[in-house]
Amino acid sequence: MKTSNLLHKFAINVFGVVGLLVATMVPSLAADENEVFIDQQGDNLTLTILQAGNSNKISGDASQGSDLVITGANLIIDIIQDGNGNEIFGAWTGDGSGSTVWDFYFYGDNNDLDMNIGATASSDSMDLLWNVQGSTNVFDVDIGGNYAADNLNMDLTILGSRNNFKDAFDNTKTWGGTPGSGWNGTVTTNMGGIKVDSSSAKWEMDITGDDNAIATNQTGNAGHYLKFVLNGSDGDFQFLQSMGATCSPVCPGKIDVDLDSENASVSIRQTD
């Protein structure tokens, strides 16, 4: 078990805390291999964590990789990891009874975010922001996969290259057809990405950098909106909007793509 000092700044205000475990917390301007362990339940949490340094972790316990757990309503969370090789492992649930604002900032390269939002209960009406400034970061994100995450408002900004959303889901359905033979719905892809199963999802992504890879899947019983801005070369991007069969008469989706790129590959699929 790694210990010791390692937290540049850890500020936490808890108004309805049932349990919060922090292994160690020693002030330092910038230090490496810090670890913050969180097991938090309850409403009205305001939490701010700033880790400055390399190879820092925020997770559930000393096993260095088990999920941290945060549940409750009215959660206001800001997490900043400023350095390289940082990691977050988490099961996050913002109870739908209150507004939840989660902001994540990653300033560095080779960071790893493994997050499951709505893991143990619904996480409705979330306002989620990711600001990534670095390259070769890896994101494994599942939103609403276990429980609903309706009315998600997500903003993603990436300034860096070769960032990758991985392994959250497989897009086992079509992205298109075979040129010349008409739409056939048989092409499959195994590219990973963010899985979102929620109504009225609104996403905005602003990507600056080369060779990034992002796949998204928006499903549910209401219309979705996705705005995607890319300024960079190459990269592979797949956007799926699949509305629920119970929509009456239809649930219109909208995808707005703005490209300043060479050799990017973009796939869009919208279904009712």
Next chain:
Amino acid sequence: MHQLALDKLTKVCLTIFLLFSATNTYAADTKIGGVFEQSGQPGSISRKSGEELIAELDTDIVSLDEVETKNGRLKLKFIDDTQVSLTEHTYMEINEYVYDPDPSKSKMALNFVQGTARFATGGLGLVPKENIQIQTPTATIGIRGTDFTTTVDELGRSLVILLPDSGCTDGVRLEEGCRPSGSITITNNGGVQILTEAFQAVMVSTFEQAPTNPVILADLDLNMIDNMFIVSEPQEITEAIEEQVEELKGDNGLLDFNGLDASAIEQDLLKETEEDLEFSELDMNFLDVDFLVDLLDVVEEVGTTLDKGAGSTSSSTDKDLGVDKIEGTLAGLDPTTQFNTLSLDGKIYFFRQVTNTTSIRIAGGSSARIEVYDSNLKDTIICLNDCEGTTIIITQED
């Protein structure tokens, strides 16, 4: 003579029918007409009761119905023989339709909300023209003639064109002897304009701003009108709007703003929020973009495309947008691909709205290939410049 007798007989039969089947008012669920012609993807009819109908051939319409087309066209025929043709992605509300044995009590009120509609009054005169009210978001149209079109864009701006009479065949243009079908008035809070010549047109931007002075669209014919799916601003209309702006100057209104005023310099225009400056599809100005300057060329190309048959692709109809070359879709709205393609702020904008909406903006000078798969559309490949580099695959299913 025979036709005259037939008309009289029709009037008599209708009167007898109304005496026996109708009282002084029409029930809300009484049939007032139906879908007379239909092509392409069927649209929908929303009934006040909440019922949703597919607008197929022979589907009945009743008062208070809301009619919407998708990637297809409809022609509605009312029981007084009035015909309303709706092109793709048009939305119309039947606000009121009353048919009474006493013609003076019959009336019709339609609201053209968006898209292009062609209105032709019934030749039987069973609904007096003074009792017909056509509304757009920015104007009220009074009927003295028989045949006109309205085109309403997403901002509510309305282009109204008086069409020639039935003696003018589809391919005949104004200079070839077309006569007006009567006259219509266009009224709003800003004033009134009267159209009395065939292919005479006005544009109405807001309900408070007067319609432009009438201009004659000399190069149009009926085929072109029928294929004008979107609000399009002919050069004559552009000039009319500019004249209107000039006339408004000098009244100490907003148009008299002088950028050299000292107070103007103090204003920090950069305080605008980023969100305010952000472009969205609501900012798409269908009336000002470059391709509309060449509207008539575009419309002509649309007609050429349609002549190849409904199943034809647009692969042979390429169009340059500035220095960028587009193949596979027309500049402006292509009725085959359903893409709106235009050049804005150094980017090429591809906008496709069916049930779902996809908008793609690609930096000018780039090279890209867009493949479109839609169960209602044959394979479509759109090329920007060299058709290499960025690849975009769009699949839209209903």
